Amino acid sequence: xxxxxxxxxxxxxxxxxxxxxxxxxxxxxxxxxxxxxxxxxxxxxxxxxxxxxxxxxxxxxxxxxxxxxxxxxxxxxxxxxxxxxxxxxxxxxxxxxxxxxxxxxxxxxxxxxxxxxxxxxxxxxxxxxxxxxxxxxxxxxxxxxxxxxxxxxxxxxxxxxxxxxxxxxxxxxxxxxxxxxxxxxxxxxxxxxxxxxxxxxxxxxxxxxxxxxxxxxxxxxxxxxxxxxxxxxxxxxxxxxxxxxxxxxxxxxxxxxxxxxxxxxxxxxxxxxxxxxxxxxxxxxxxxxxxxxxxxxxxxxxxxxxxxxxxxxxxxxxx
Numbered sequence: 001x002x003x004x005x006x007x008x009x010x011x012x013x014x015x016x017x018x019x020x021x022x023x024x025x026x027x028x029x030x031x032x033x034x035x036x037x038x039x040x041x042x043x044x045x046x047x048x049x050x051x052x053x054x055x056x057x058x059x060x061x062x063x064x065x066x067x068x069x070x071x072x073x074x075x076x077x078x079x080x081x082x083x084x085x086x087x088x089x090x091x092x093x094x095x096x097x098x099x100x101x102x103x104x105x106x107x108x109x110x111x112x113x114x115x116x117x118x119x120x121x122x123x124x125x126x127x128x129x130x131x132x133x134x135x136x137x138x139x140x141x142x143x144x145x146x147x148x149x150x151x152x153x154x155x156x157x158x159x160x161x162x163x164x165x166x167x168x169x170x171x172x173x174x175x176x177x178x179x180x181x182x183x184x185x186x187x188x189x190x191x192x193x194x195x196x197x198x199x200x201x202x203x204x205x206x207x208x209x210x211x212x213x214x215x216x217x218x219x220x221x222x223x224x225x226x227x228x229x230x231x232x233x234x235x236x237x238x239x240x241x242x243x244x245x246x247x248x249x250x251x252x253x254x255x256x257x258x259x260x261x262x263x264x265x266x267x268x269x270x271x272x273x274x275x276x277x278x279x280x281x282x283x284x285x286x287x288x289x290x291x292x293x294x295x296x297x298x299x300x301x302x303x304x305x306x307x308x309x310x311x312x313x314x315x316x317x318x319x
Contacts, residue, residue, distance in 0.1 A: 002157045005071035006187045013042045016190035019081045021091050022312045023163045023181035028174045029054040031298050036081050038070040047076035049093050059097035087130035097122045103278040126165035134159045137226035140237035145224045154188030180204040192284035193292045202312040203301045208232050215241050229264050237265040253293040253317035274301045276313040291319045
């Protein structure tokens with residue numbers, strides 16, 4: 001059972017409960033990702049909503065407040081993740097979206113308004129209907145991976161879905177019909193600059209095949225890994241992940257390619273290769289002067305000999 005909210009298990013300011021949502025509609029060539037997170041010991045609520053638009057531009061919204069809606073509702077600013085019933089959620093956004101031509105420029109748009117191409121009034125309503133049983137990472141992780149994984153949270157739930165709804169951007173309206181989507185929910189200490197490095201991939205091939213590997217990468221090369229393969233209606237835990245290649249642009253924390261060797265709970269070995277599309281870099285800084293960059297992107301993936309995978313290509317890298 002997945003409780004929607006939790007009491008903090010630590011007095012740390014970095015104890016966090018977060019909710020992530022991602023979808024991509026191939027018919028309209030539009031995809032989005034949204035995070036709502038709360039640090040009740042601070043207190044703080046934060047959110048972003050990114051839309052990768054058909055013309056290659058990106059529209060974005062982000063906000064930080066005192067988290068006063070939590071735990072009564074999962075809402076910050078104009079973004080709300082609304083639970084309806086088991087396996088059914090509604091994701092909504094009402095408000096302005098800043099549009100930039102190059103997604104990499106988004107973090108600089110606040111201090112350099114000349115980067116802003118447009119400001120769009122948006123209304124987004126998407127209904128999420130799960131197609132698999134919710135998967136909880138830690139139940140199937142090795143003891144070492146579970147211990148290393150505590151650097152990004154204690155519990156981690158994932159669910160794959162189809163979403164239907166509308167995206168209105170000023171006079172343009174996109175009708176979303178049964179697009180692939182996924183949500184995650186985590187709680188525990190989340191230290192963006194102290195963790196170091198991670199990757200998190202949400203990859204869909206079709207309604208019967210998807211894969212979701214994730215890992216914290218330690219400085220000594222060890223992985224705190226978890227995730228699952230969804231195949232023919234079943235969640236199959238990923239028991240081992242080996243990082244074969246994880247290449248970044250020279251001098252930048254921007255990923256170029258990742259190749260993983262994955263061993264599932266049935267003893268099958270898989271090779272997953274991913275390359276990112278346009279990226280949004282999100283910088284994090286702390287009082288000690290440490291800096292990390294979280295990358296949000298939609299990538300292209302191949303699993304074994306199966307091509308055509310698509311979905312979230314997310315990395316965190318400490319500078």
